Amino acid sequence: MKSEYTPTDRASRWPLLLLLISGTVWLVASGVLAVIASVQLHTPGFLAGCSLTTYGRMTQLAETAFVYGWLANAGLALALFVLGRLSGEALRGQNWAILGTIFWNIGVLAALVGVATGDATGFALLGLPKYVQLILFFSYASIAVPGILAWSGRQREVSYASQWYAAAALFLFPWLLSIVHVFLFAVPVRGVLQAIVAGWYAQAAWTLWIAPLALSVAYYVIPKVTGKVLPSYEFAALGFWALVFVGGLTGGRHLVGGPVPAWIPSLAVVSCALLLFHTFIVVLNLRGALSAGGIAAKFIAFGVAAYALGAAMDALTSFHSMAEHTQFTYFDEAQKQLALYGAASSILFGGIYYAVPRISGKAWLSGNLVLAHIGLTLVGIVMLVASLVAASATQTRGLMDPKLSFEEITLHVRPCLLLVSGAQAILLLGNVALLLNLYTTVCEILNLSKPAVFNTPTAVETHAS
Amino acid sequence: MKNNVLFFLGIFAALGLSWAGIVLGSNAQLGGLAPFYDDSQNSAYPEWMPGEAARGQLVYKDLGCAECHTQQVRRPGFGSDQARGWGERQSVARDYIYQPAPQLGLSRVGPDLANIGDRKPTAPDSEDLLKLLYAGAEGMPSYRFLFEKRHIGVGAQPSDLALNLTGSLEPPEGWEVIPSERARALVTYLVNCKTTYDYPEAVPVPPAKEGSEEGAK
Numbered sequence: 001m002k003s004e005y006t007p008t009d010r011a012s013r014w015p016l017l018l019l020l021i022s023g024t025v026w027l028v029a030s031g032v033l034a035v036i037a038s039v040q041l042h043t044p045g046f047l048a049g050c051s052l053t054t055y056g057r058m059t060q061l062a063e064t065a066f067v068y069g070w071l072a073n074a075g076l077a078l079a080l081f082v083l084g085r086l087s088g089e090a091l092r093g094q095n096w097a098i099l100g101t102i103f104w105n106i107g108v109l110a111a112l113v114g115v116a117t118g119d120a121t122g123f124a125l126l127g128l129p130k131y132v133q134l135i136l137f138f139s140y141a142s143i144a145v146p147g148i149l150a151w152s153g154r155q156r157e158v159s160y161a162s163q164w165y166a167a168a169a170l171f172l173f174p175w176l177l178s179i180v181h182v183f184l185f186a187v188p189v190r191g192v193l194q195a196i197v198a199g200w201y202a203q204a205a206w207t208l209w210i211a212p213l214a215l216s217v218a219y220y221v222i223p224k225v226t227g228k229v230l231p232s233y234e235f236a237a238l239g240f241w242a243l244v245f246v247g248g249l250t251g252g253r254h255l256v257g258g259p260v261p262a263w264i265p266s267l268a269v270v271s272c273a274l275l276l277f278h279t280f281i282v283v284l285n286l287r288g289a290l291s292a293g294g295i296a297a298k299f300i301a302f303g304v305a306a307y308a309l310g311a312a313m314d315a316l317t318s319f320h321s322m323a324e325h326t327q328f329t330y331f332d333e334a335q336k337q338l339a340l341y342g343a344a345s346s347i348l349f350g351g352i353y354y355a356v357p358r359i360s361g362k363a364w365l366s367g368n369l370v371l372a373h374i375g376l377t378l379v380g381i382v383m384l385v386a387s388l389v390a391a392s393a394t395q396t397r398g399l400m401d402p403k404l405s406f407e408e409i410t411l412h413v414r415p416c417l418l419l420v421s422g423a424q425a426i427l428l429l430g431n432v433a434l435l436l437n438l439y440t441t442v443c444e445i446l447n448l449s450k451p452a453v454f455n456t457p458t459a460v461e462t463h464a465s
Numbered sequence: 466m467k468n469n470v471l472f473f474l475g476i477f478a479a480l481g482l483s484w485a486g487i488v489l490g491s492n493a494q495l496g497g498l499a500p501f502y503d504d505s506q507n508s509a510y511p512e513w514m515p516g517e518a519a520r521g522q523l524v525y526k527d528l529g530c531a532e533c534h535t536q537q538v539r540r541p542g543f544g545s546d547q548a549r550g551w552g553e554r555q556s557v558a559r560d561y562i563y564q565p566a567p568q569l570g571l572s573r574v575g576p577d578l579a580n581i582g583d584r585k586p587t588a589p590d591s592e593d594l595l596k597l598l599y600a601g602a603e604g605m606p607s608y609r610f611l612f613e614k615r616h617i618g619v620g621a622q623p624s625d626l627a628l629n630l631t632g633s634l635e636p637p638e639g640w641e642v643i644p645s646e647r648a649r650a651l652v653t654y655l656v657n658c659k660t661t662y663d664y665p666e667a668v669p670v671p672p673a674k675e676g677s678e679e680g681a682k
Contacts, residue, residue, distance in 0.1 A: 040606065041574070048606035055606055056529015118527040124571055152469055168476050175480055183488060191561035193495055195569040200487045208480065244476055248483025254571055257539040259556040261494055264487065324544055328535055328573035399573060402548035406576055410604030 009358045011090035012080070015097040015146070016359050017442055019077035020352060022105050024435045026069025027345075031428035033062035038424045042417040052116045060115050064127035067210070068108045068136070071344055073101070075213030076140075078351040079166035080147045081359065082220045086163050087150035100142030107135035123184065123198035124254075125205050130185040137177050144170040161236040161285070165216035168244060173209045176201060192259050200251030203268075206339060207247025207275070211307070214344040215243075217351035218286055218300050225297045225354070226288045232281070239281030246274045253314065254332070256323040265318070272315040279311040295370055299350030302378055306342030310335060329395045330413075334388035341427070342381045349377065349434070362444045369437040376430030384423035391416035495558050501664050510662040513563050514654070521654025524647050526566050528608070535570035536579040536658065550585035551577045552660055554667045560660050575605055582659040592629070594652045595644050600634055611648035617641050 037058040040046050047053040084091040091097075114120075114129035121127060128136065151159075151167045180201045183189050189197060223230050230236070249271040252264035282304065289301035313335055317326045326332070353370070357363050364370050391413050398409035500509040514522075525531070538552035546552065556579050561567040582588055589597070601607030617623050617639055626649075627641035636642050644652070 044601060044604060044606035048601070049609060051528070051610045054528055054608070054610075056532045057527075059532050060529055120527050120529055122526040122529070122531050122566065122568060164472070167472070171473065171476055172480055175477075179484055179488065189492055190496060191498065191564060191567055192558045192569065193492055194567055196491045197488055200483070204480075204483065241475070241479075244479040245482065248480060249486060251483070251487045257543050257555075258537050258569060259558050259560060261491060261558075264491060267486070327544075328571065330572075332571055400545050402545040407603040410574075 008084065008088075008090040009081075010361055012084055012094060012146070013359045013361075013445070015091070015094045015101065016077045016081055016355070018098060018101050019073045019080075019143070020356065021438060021442065022101060023070050023073030023075075023077065024431070024438055026065050026073060026105075026108065027431050028428070028435050030062050030065035030070060031424065031431050033058060033065055035421065035424045035428055037062050038417070038421040042414050042421065051118070057116055057120060060120050060127040061112055063125065064111055064115060065108070066340065067125060067205075068111065068128065069105075071210055071213070071340065071348070072104070072108075072140075074348045074352065075169070075210065075217075075344075076143050076147075078217045078348060078355060079169060079213055080143075080150070081351075081355045082162050082216050083147045083150040083166050086156075086160060086220070087153060088155035089150075091146040092149045092153070093145045096142045096145035100139040100145075103135055103139035104143060107132045107139060110135070121184075123194075123201070125202040126180065126184075126198060130181075133177060133181045133185065137174055137181070140177070141174050144174075160219070161230075161233070161240060162216045162218075162220035164237070164240050165212040165219060168240075169209050169212040169216065172212075173205075176204050176209065195255065195258070196251070196260055196264060199254050200248065203251045203253060204248045207243060207250060210340065210344050211243070211247075214303065214307075214347040215282065218282075218289070218304060218347050221296055221300055221351060221354045222286050222289045222292070225294050226292045228288060230285045231288065232284045235281045236285055239278045239285070242274065242278035242281070246271045246278070250275065250314070250318075253318050254327075256318065256320060256327060265320075269315075269318045269320075272311075272318040275311055276315055279308050283308050294353075295374055296350040296354040298374060299346045299353065299377075302381075303343050303346030303350065306338055306346060306381070310338045310343055313338070325396045325400070326392065329392040329399065330388045330416075331392035331396075334385050334392060337381070337388065338385050342385060346377070346381070349373070352434075352438075356438065356441065360441060360445050362441050364437055365440045365444060366437050369433045373430045373433040373437070376426050376433065380423050380427035380430060383426065384420060387416045387419035387423060391420065498559055498562055500562065501559060501662075503662075510664070511560055511563055514657050517650050518654040518657040519565055521650035521652070521657075522564060522566055522568065524651040525568055525654060528651075530578075531568040531570040533570075533572055533574035533605075534568075535573050535577045536567070537569045538577055538579050538660070546577065549576070552580040552583075553585075554660070554663055556660060557664055557667045559664050559666070578655065578658055580658060580660045582656045583661050588656075591652045591656055594655055595628055595648060596630070598648060598652070599628060599630070599642065599644075608648070611645050611651070613643045613645060614640060615643060 036047060036053065037055060040048070040055040040058060044055065048055070051057075080091060080097065111128045111132045114132065115127050119129035121129060147166065147170050151163060154163075180197060183197045184194060188194060219230070219236070250268050252260065252268035253272060255268075256265040258265070286300070286304045289297050289304055292301070316322050317331065317335070353364070394412050394416060395409060398404045398412060500511060502509045537556045538554070539546045540555035541547040560579070597605075598608045599612055612628070614636060623641050624643055626643050628644065630636065630642060
C-alpha cells in the first residue's frame with residue numbers, strides 16, 4: 001500500500017485545502033441560517049422585524065450557502081482530488097483553481113448579500129442574482145481547469161467510473177448555468193415557461209451536477225477502503241449514461257397538476273422511474289460500502305443508502321395519485337434534505353475523511369471530533385428527514401380537509417417543526433466539529449516548530465477511522 | 466471509456482437532449498400563447514395588471530412570499546383547492562402570460578394566492594391585507610418593516626393612508642401607522658390576483674359517462 005500515500009497528493013495540497021476549508025465554512029454558515037429559518041417556521045415572530053432576515057429570504061440564503069457554498073466547494077475539491085490521483089501525476093494548472101476558488105467564494109458572498117437585500121430570484125436551487133452568475137460561471141470554469149487537464153492528460157488510456165462522474169460534473173454545470181442565465185435572466189421566457197425552465201434547472205443541477213460530484217467520490221473511495229474491485233463494475237458505464245441522459249428529463253417533477261402542458265410532468269414520471277435503473281446499478285456497485293470499516297466508508301454507505309431511498313421517493317411522488325398528497329407539503333423539503341444532506345453531503349464527508357489525511361500528510365488531530373461529527377450528522381439527518389415527513393403527513397391531512405383553517409394546520413404541525421429545528425441544531429454542532437478539526441489539522445501543517453510526523457499509511461487510516 | 470471526444474459529445478448530447486426537449490419544446494408550445502379574445506365581451510383576457518400591481522409582484526418575489534404560498538390552483542378533484550374557495554377552475558398557462566415574474570411556488574405553508582382577489586365566499590380587500598401584513602397571523606410573520614410608524618404633526622390631520630388599527634396594535638395617541646410604497650404595491654398586486662375568466666382550456670371536462678353524450682360535449 002506504499003503507493004497509497006504519494007507525493008503527488010501533497011503537491012496539490014493548497015488548492016484542495018482552500019476549497020475544502022471554504023466549503024466547510026459555508027457549511028457552518030448555512031447551518032446557522034437554516035437553524036434561524038427553521039425556528040421562524042414554528043415561531044414566525046423570530047427576527048421578523050427586519051427585511052434582511054424575513055423567512056422568505058432566510059430559507060433562500062440557507063439554501064444558496066449550502067448548495068453553492070458547501071456542496072460546490074467541497075465537491076470540486078474532491079473531484080479534483082479524484083481526477084488528479086487517477087491521472088497518475090500531480091495536478092497541473094493549480095493556480096487556476098486557486099484563482100477560481102477566490103472568485104467563486106466572492107460570488108457566493110455577493111449572491112447572499114443580493115438575496116438578503118432584495119435581489120432574490122425566487123427559483124428553487126437557483127438563489128443567484130443575475131449579476132453573480134457570470135462571476136460564478138468563469139470561476140467554476142477556472143477551478144475546473146486542473147481537473148480537465150488531469151482528465152485529458154491521464155497516463156492510462158482507460159478511465160474509471162469516478163473519473164466519468166467527476167468530468168461530467170465539471171463540464172455540465174457551466175452549461176447548465178449559462179442556459180438558465182439566458183432563458184431566465186438575460187432574455188426571460190414568458191409566463192409559466194419560467195417555472196418550467198427553473199424546474200428543469202433544479203432537477204438538472206441535482207442529477208447532472210451535485211449527484212455526479214458525490215458519486216465520483218463514492219466510486220473512488222469505496223474500492224480503495226475495501227481493497228476490492230467493485231462488484232458488477234461492468235454495469236457502471238450503463239449506470240453513468242442512464243443518469244446523464246435521463247437526469248435532465250426529470251425537470252417536471254414538481255409541476256404535477258400545475259398550469260403546464262401535461263407531457264412535462266408525465267415525462268418526469270417516466271424519467272424518475274428510469275432513473276431507478278441507474279440507482280440500482282449504483283447500489284449494486286457500491287454495496288461493499290455497507291460492510292467496510294472506517295469513517296469514510298460509513299459516511300459513504302449512509303450516503304448511498306440515502307441516495308437510493310431518495311430516488312425511490314422521487315419516483316413514487318412523481319405519480320399523480322401520490323403527488324396529490326405530497327405536493328406543496330414538507331415532503332418536498334424532506335426529499336430535498338434527503339438528497340442534498342443525506343446523500344450528497346454524507347458522501348462528501350466520507351470523501352473529506354479519506355482525502356484530508358492524504359493531502360495534508362497529517363492524521364486528523366482529534367479522533368473525538370471525528371466521532372462527534374459522524375454521530376451528530378447521522379442522527380441529525382435521520383431526525384431531520386423523519387420529522388419533515390411526519391410534518392408533511394399532518395399537513396397533508398389538514399390540507400385535504402377544507403374545513404381545517406391554516407391556523408389549525410400550523411398548530412398541528414408545530415411539534416414536528418420543533419423537531420426540525422432540533423435536528424438542524426444537531427447538524428450545525430456536528431459541522432462545527434468538522435470545521436474545528438479541519439482547521440486545527442491544517443494548522444498542523446504550518447506548525448514549523450514541531451517536526452512533521454509522517455505517519456505510515458496504515459496509521460493514517462486507523463487514526464482517521 | 467477511452468475516447469475523450471466521444472465522452473464529451475455524449476454528455477453534450479445528453480444535456481442538449483433534455484434542454485431541447487423541455488426548455489425549447491415547452492417554449493415552442495407555449496412561447497407564442499396569445500390572450501384569448503372573447504367576442505361576446507369584446508375584450509381580451511387575461512387583462513394587463515395595473516403598473517403598481519406589476520411592481521407588487523416584484524416585492525412579492527424579493528420577500529420570498531413564494532416560499533410559503535403557491536399561485537397555482539389545481540383542478541377540481543385534485544386536492545381540496547376548489548373546496549377551500551381558491552378557485553372554481555384550475556390555473557392554466559394563459560393566466561400568467563402578462564406576469565413579469567410568475568410565482569407558482571412549491572410549498573403551501575399558507576394558502577394559495579392565485580385567485581385571492583376573487584376568493585369565495587369573501588375576498589379580502591386592500592385594508593384587510595395591509596392589516597394582515599402589519600399584524601401577522603398564526604404561522605405567518607408580521608411585515609412591520611413595510612410600514613412606518615410616525616408622529617402626527619401638531620395640528621395636522623392624520624394621513625388618509627393610515628391603518629385603522631384597534632386593540633393592542635393601536636398606535637399611541639398622536640401616532641399613526643403608514644404603509645410604505647412597497648406595502649401598497651404588494652397589496653395592490655394581491656387584490657389583482659384574479660383568475661375569474663373561464664378560458665375554454667380551463668373548463669373542467671366532466672367525467673365521461675358510459676353511453677351518454679354529456680362527456681363528449
